[in-house]
Amino acid sequence: xxxxxxxxxxxxxxxxxxxxxxxxxxxxxxxxxxxxxxxxxxxxxxxxxxxxxxxxxxxxxxxxxxxxxxxxxxxxxxxxxxxxxxxxxxxxxxxxxxxxxxxxxxxxxxxxxxxxxxxxxxxxxxxxxxxxxxxxxxxxxxxxxxxxxxxxxxxxxxxxxxxxxxxxxxxxxxxxxxxxxxxxxxxxxxxxxxxxxxxxxxxxxxxxxxxxxxxxxxxxxxxxxxxxxxxxxxxxxxxxxxxxxxxxxxxxxxxxxxxxxxxxxxxxxxxxxxxxxxxxxxxxxxxxxxxxxxxxxxxxxxxxxxxxxxxxxxxxxxxxxxxxxxxxxxxxxxxxxxxxxxxxxxxxxxxxxxxxxxxxxxxxxxxxxxxxxxxxxxxxxxxxxxxxxxxxx
Numbered sequence: 358x359x360x361x362x363x364x365x366x367x368x369x370x371x372x373x374x375x376x377x378x379x380x381x382x383x384x385x386x387x388x389x390x391x392x393x394x395x396x397x398x399x400x401x402x403x404x405x406x407x408x409x410x411x412x413x414x415x416x417x418x419x420x421x422x423x424x425x426x427x428x429x430x431x432x433x434x435x436x437x438x439x440x441x442x443x444x445x446x447x448x449x450x451x452x453x454x455x456x457x458x459x460x461x462x463x464x465x466x467x468x469x470x471x472x473x474x475x476x477x478x479x480x481x482x483x484x485x486x487x488x489x490x491x492x493x494x495x496x497x498x499x500x501x502x503x504x505x506x507x508x509x510x511x512x513x514x515x516x517x518x519x520x521x522x523x524x525x526x527x528x529x530x531x532x533x534x535x536x537x538x539x540x541x542x543x544x545x546x547x548x549x550x551x552x553x554x555x556x557x558x559x560x561x562x563x564x565x566x567x568x569x570x571x572x573x574x575x576x577x578x579x580x581x582x583x584x585x586x587x588x589x590x591x592x593x594x595x596x597x598x599x600x601x602x603x604x605x606x607x608x609x610x611x612x613x614x615x616x617x618x619x620x621x622x623x624x625x626x627x628x629x630x631x632x633x634x635x636x637x638x639x640x641x642x643x644x645x646x647x648x649x650x651x652x653x654x655x656x657x658x659x660x661x662x663x664x665x666x667x668x669x670x671x672x673x674x675x676x677x678x679x680x681x682x683x684x685x686x687x688x689x690x691x692x693x694x695x696x697x698x699x700x701x702x703x704x705x706x707x708x709x710x711x712x713x714x715x716x717x718x719x720x721x722x723x724x725x726x727x728x729x730x731x732x733x734x735x736x737x738x739x740x741x742x743x744x745x746x747x748x749x750x
Contacts, residue, residue, distance in 0.1 A: 368741040369447070370400040373440075373463040374455040376429075377402075377409035377422070379572070379603055379630065381655040382480040385514070385537050386455055387411055390420055392730040398737065403443070405436065405458055440466040444473060450741040453512075453733075454478050457496045464507035474740040476510040482518040482673045483650030484525055488576045497525060504528040509740055512733075515653035515674035533736070536674070537653045538729030539720050543635050544662035546717070550636035558599070558626045565596045565702060568641035570634060570656045571648065573604030573612060578670075580615050581647040584691035587619035589698050596702070601628035601637055639663045642709060643701050648672050649688040657683075661720045664713035666704075668697045678724070682716035 372390070377383055386402075393400060402415055403423045412422050423443070425436040444452075444466055454463040455478040467473040477500075483489070484497060504511065504527045511531045513519040523529045560566060567586070571577040579600065586598050598621075600612075606629040607613055616625050631637055638644065644660030644667045651673035658678060660667050667683035669675040676685045684701065686693040701709060 367395075367397055367399045368451065368737055369449040370398050370737060371444075371447075371449040371452045372400060372402045372455060373452055373459045374402065374404050375458040376406040376456075377404045377411040377415070379410055381537070381653075382456055382478075382514075383409070383411050384655055385480075387414055388538060388540065388726055389730055389733060390415055390418055392726055394734060397734065401447075401449070403440065405462060437462055437466050437469075441469040445470045449473060451476065451737050453737070456480055457493060457500060460500050460508070461496055461503070464503065468507065474509040474743075475507065476512055476736060476740065477504075477508045479511060479513040479518050479522055479527075480652060482515060482521045482652040483576065484521055485650065488650040501526040504531065510736055512736065513652075516677065517673040518652040535729060535732045535736075536724055537655055537658060538726035539655075539658040539662045539724050540726045541662045541717065541721055544638060544659045545635070546664045546713075547636065547639040550633075550639045554636055554640035558597075560597050560626075561595075563595065565593075565642045566599055566640060567596060567643045567645060567698060568599040568601075568637070569645045569647065570601050570638065570659075571605070571646070572602040573609055576648055576650045577602075578647045578649050578689065579605070579612055581649075581670075581689055581691050581694065582645065583612075583615040583619050585647075585694035585698065586621060586624070588691060588695035590619075590621050590624065593699065593702060597624050597626065599626045599628065599637070599641065601631050601634075603630045605629055634659065635663070638665060641665045642706075643668060643698060645694070645698070646670055646672075646675065647688070647694065651675065653678070658720055658724055661713075661716035664710070664717045666701060666709050666712040666716060668694065668701060670694075679716065680719055682712055682719050 401421045405425050405427045407426055408424050415422050425439055427433050427436045452463050452467055452473055452475045454460045460477040464475050467475050513532055513534050514537055516534055519532050519534050569582055606627050616622050638660050644665045646654055646657055646669040648670055653674050657667055657669055667679050669685055670688040671685045672688055684697040686697050
């Protein structure tokens with residue numbers, strides 16, 4: 358096959374993200390950027406809003422990060438024009454957007470400067486009014502109408518998100534599912550970290566730890582966790598509960614009220630936002646997820662990578678993630694959650710260890726980070742080389 362002039366330089370990529378705060382979507386973006394082949398691709402990142410906590414981590418990779426300075430909930434057409442001017446100056450080969458607002462802004466700006474191929478990033482599967490604000494749902498409707506004309510590809514992070522958006526009238530022909538990937542060399546069984554975290558929290562060696570990593574917001578359903586903990590503690594007193602994530606602290610009046618009403622404050626540990634999640638997760642005996650809305654939760658794959666068996670609510674792709682290595686229960690059902698925890702405790706340390714190691718192998722086989730990055734890179738090359746060939750001609 359002849360070499361087309363101008364195709365031998367690295368593919369220039371723009372990752373356009375709604376914001377760079379903490380969250381599973383942003384963390385997956387960081388993992389993708391950390392493993393992308395820099396000999397084949399030159400990435401840059403633009404955040405619609407101000408720089409967030411993830412910005413310095415991305416910059417430490419040697420990847421430029423820019424901000425359009427939009428304010429949350431305040432539409433700003435001038436920001437779209439600033440983005441279009443940046444695209445005109447730099448003209449990336451491919452734009453990969455990340456979350457709804459970036460999907461819409463990226464396509465509009467790209468169309469203003471001439472058909473740069475845009476791949477949308479769908480990171481959500483819950484399109485209910487309860488789980489979203491009205492502005493987000495309005496953006497979803499607009500994107501659904503434009504999906505047949507503006508994006509070249511639509512990448513969904515889960516089968517559940519694909520189905521939800523097909524039902525919302527997104528173009529199904531353009532969709533492909535690329536699940537989240539996990540770094541099994543970072544999230545791994547770690548006896549030293551396990552002992553260190555338990556010592557920090559004054560948890561006895563013979564106690565069982567049930568943990569969850571999730572920011573404090575309604576969709577994560579921490580109340581369900583606390584209610585299940587109360588039920589379990591009636592018959593299993595040698596158990597501790599560890600919660601961490603943004604807003605999960607003793608300053609959270611609502612969360613603390615639930616715990617105090619359950620009468621088990623002495624068994625709860627609220628850690629807030631931590632930067633040592635691989636160590637925290639390795640200290641769990643059982644990891645759990647109580648959300649009533651998810652697409653492809655990172656915390657489940659991270660726990661499995663640490664060989665920690667999981668009890669999860671049946672949302673998004675959780676059942677596909679854990680397979681036979683964990684337990685899936687209905688959402689908003691604390692009795693079912695407590696019962697599943699009890700069954701995991703009945704397995705004993707050896708039984709949970711076997712189940713956890715099977716979970717780790719499942720992640721290696723199906724969700725390893727290098728494999729997921731390769732899927733993205735194949736899409737970027739497919740989009741870029743087609744456009745470059747047209748430009749050369």
